Amino acid sequence: MTAAQADHAGARSDIREFPEGFKLDTPRVEDGAAIWRIARDSKALDLNSSYSYLLWCRDFAATSVVARDTEGEPAAFITGYLRPERPETLVVWQVAVDDAHRGQGLAAALLDGLTARARDELGVRFVETTVTPDNTASNRLFASFAERHSVPLKSEVLFDAGLFPEQGHEPEVLHLIGPFEPPARTGHS
Numbered sequence: 001m002t003a004a005q006a007d008h009a010g011a012r013s014d015i016r017e018f019p020e021g022f023k024l025d026t027p028r029v030e031d032g033a034a035i036w037r038i039a040r041d042s043k044a045l046d047l048n049s050s051y052s053y054l055l056w057c058r059d060f061a062a063t064s065v066v067a068r069d070t071e072g073e074p075a076a077f078i079t080g081y082l083r084p085e086r087p088e089t090l091v092v093w094q095v096a097v098d099d100a101h102r103g104q105g106l107a108a109a110l111l112d113g114l115t116a117r118a119r120d121e122l123g124v125r126f127v128e129t130t131v132t133p134d135n136t137a138s139n140r141l142f143a144s145f146a147e148r149h150s151v152p153l154k155s156e157v158l159f160d161a162g163l164f165p166e167q168g169h170e171p172e173v174l175h176l177i178g179p180f181e182p183p184a185r186t187g188h189s
């Protein structure tokens with residue numbers, strides 16, 4: 001995000017203020033290991049291979065975000081991508097905050113910042129994510145996000161528990177959030 005975009009994002013009334021001491025940033029390949037560790041230590045996410053987080057930081061950086069602490073290290077992240085058959089839809093893949101930084105509003109601020117950037121730069125009008133029924137924190141995060149932005153949230157089971165090869169995996173509930181208003185276009189057409 002450029003300085004001008006950050007100023008613009010900070011001025012919007014529908015974006016949560018970023019917690020002091022943290023910076024919203026686009027992930028870089030060298031952040032992959034830290035993001036993998038945050039995901040692993042969350043004990044709530046399905047952990048992907050460390051290699052996949054490196055690829056995510058390379059190939060999906062435009063639809064992902066990190067919160068950097070005062071030393072520039074990732075303290076939280078969101079990984080996402082655009083649905084190929086629905087490019088106006090940002091799929092939020094994973095959200096995690098390092099244990100030492102929880103309770104400061106980082107997840108909500110990252111979600112607001114990423115969505116604002118994706119709306120402005122990529123024309124995103126919907127956000128999708130899946131959450132298991134027992135993940136209370138994520139269910140609250142996305143419900144409050146929809147409420148804060150005054151957009152509808154619809155939920156339905158996307159993947160039933162029986163589809164997963166391992167025993168004990170809960171169903172994945174799809175949360176479809178939006179539509180968001182398209183960004184205001186300025187300048188000449």
